[in-house]
Amino acid sequence: MSGQTAAIIGGGVIGGGWAARFLLMGWDVRVFDPDPEAERKLGAVLDNARRSLPGLSDVALPPEGALTFHDTIPDAVSGAIWIQESVPERLELKREVYRTVQEHCAPDAIIGSSTSGFRPSELQEHAKRPGQILVTHPFNPVYLLPLVELVPSPSTAAETTETAKAILTEIGMYPLHVRAEIDAHIADRFLEAVWREALWLINDGIATTEEIDNAIRYGFGLRWAQMGLFETYRIAGGEAGMRHFIAQFGPALKWPWTKLMDVPDLTDDLITQIADQSDAQSGDYTIRELERMRDDNLVTILRGLKARDAGAGALLNARDRRVEGAVALPDDLSRPIVTVHRAVPLDWTDYNGHMNEARYLQAFGDATDRMMLLIGCDAEYIATGGSFFTAETHIRHLNEVHAGAVIRIETRVLLGEGKKMHLFHRMYEGTRELATGEHMLIHVNLETRRASAPAPHLAEVLAKVAEAHAILPRPDGAGKAVGVKG
Known part of the structure; x- marks a missing residue:
């Protein structure tokens, strides 16, 4: 499908990542963002994507598409078959964007929202063509991480969902079809639970931000990257598998280990404590340096998984085989x-x-x-x-x-x-x-x-x-x- 056109409404961190992903997969990309610094900011994201994404593939990517910036939404969506909305998480703002988009876009274009929390039926309310809008929630950096939560509503035709799946797969992503609408979809609900517990660990003086991050990146985070949650626990059950694991560790779920049903007040003192610890953890690195370090590490992890044909690496190998023929x-x-x-x-x-x-x-x-x-x-x-x-x-x-x-x-x-x-x-x-x-x-x-x-x-x-x-x-x-x- 390279050579097609995608429109990006909102060129911030997530919108910029979407633009880079489509562009490097051969699509022409039209961007609308009223921020006068949008072109410079997106350019920095694109520079990072150009140095990291192509190396994930063992075959050459298609020629890069054309990137253009537009002063109005109608101009940006002209000719686009995929329109990705990545504006701030304000419901009325998103609905206003959809009204303008649907007045000028093709009736069969996909309108995807990067929203991390809103349900598609909320987004579709008062829309001219409700079924045209669905949630396509990615993860940062969009140009490297393959997961995108694809959430239709009852108003979404099955054909629209399948078309969206095909396009997302073609640009190297993994569309996780969320079959029932729920606030925050699937992945962010996990993240919210971990985030709540992390806040309590800091609030109670148990751990620092760096210690919590080390617990993830040096331990279960590496396992989750290639096996997820349930398969990891299945192996922990030994030869007897998941049934033995649940019998052995299930009772612990009733023990008061966590505070996931509660969250500390985000007082000024707690916010300052978290911010100071995070600043100390990052040292003198700039955001761009941290992004490049992140990208370098992700490329290494993903290529390592690729060599083993495991987890996200198996997706990369499958795409290489499709392209190679x-x-x-x-x-x-x-x-x-x-x-x-x-x-x-x-x-x-x-x-x-x-x-x-x-x-x-x-x-x-x-x-x-x-x-x-x-x-x-x-x-x-x-x-x-x-x-x-x-x-x-x-x-x-x-x-x-x-x-x-x-x-x-x-x-x-x-x-x-x-x-x-x-x-x-x-x-x-x-x-x-x-x-x-x-x-x-x-x-x-x-x-x-x-x-x-x-x-x-x-x-x-x-x-x-x-x-x-x-x-x-x-x-x-x-x-x-x-x-x-x-």
Whole structure:
């Protein structure tokens, strides 16, 4: 759906995050925000998104859409098929925005609200087309976190809900369909409960803001990031599972451990105490520095989950597979084959600020794996007992490459006969050559762990590619050893 248009009404922290998400997924984005600083503020959010979001994907994102700012809501919603309202949490203000939007937007456009608390039926009251409005509540930063609570009302047609789900999925988000209207939806009700208890722990002198945050980020927060609540507790029940866990720990729910049904008065003294502790916890970091630290950590966590195909990482892998499509050799074998096309993620850089040398090998290894898939050495083939092992590698580092750079690896088969597959990879950023990788692989019988001939159908495809590539000039650096100058 890239190339479509989204309108963002309200370009603050959440609206700016929505704008960045749509824009980097190839959508044109039209923004309305009366704040004279809106363009500058959204630009700062977009800068953070550009350096972090593309690296979550192992395939290149679509070309960035066009971003425009508009002086009126009617102008902003013109041509938009998705309209995201992110104005302050005042019900009458939101209803006023909808009245203006619906007078000028397409009747079949989706109008989503970022509201964290209002029910869709409240938002729809007095609306010209109530069913057009629904809750699409995201989490900050919108451009990195995939969850969006999708809440329709009885006035919302099933077709509208399904269209909204499809669009949100296409831009890399996970639409959690909240099937019944409830104040604060699902996730914020959890957060509210934790927030209330945290306030009491500070009020009663039990813990500081930093100690509470440490309890979350060094403990159960990491588990929740990839398993959630119930699956975590199921495992805590051991082999007997959830039933045993509830039998063992359920009675504790009747004990007076928490004060979740009450909340301390937010007196000036308590507010000052919380603010002072939070300031001390953050030290001298600016908000932008904290945002960048947050983004760096989230990218690392999400890519770690991606490598394990767990939690939110599984969503990223599924999107990569959708974008990458079917594995097949190109029709034209008279040129090198593009085996990798992706952005360099933040966690691939080292202390020098450029891509770590081990990541060059990883990128070339990914190119080799792709080439193996293209000739038919896939999971099904490997399950029959055959595969290729790398016997020798030589990498030449020609130019620096930094986080966010979109790299492309072009692969040639220099030899494909008998037990050998000789590959030569060239890594580029645009037309700038960054590195070359030369790899000699040997086909192996996985049972004996010794060299063996590949299956005839695989050998035939490999020989076909090698023959097509043989007419190309020998690449510069092929067969080159490490040079030592005297």
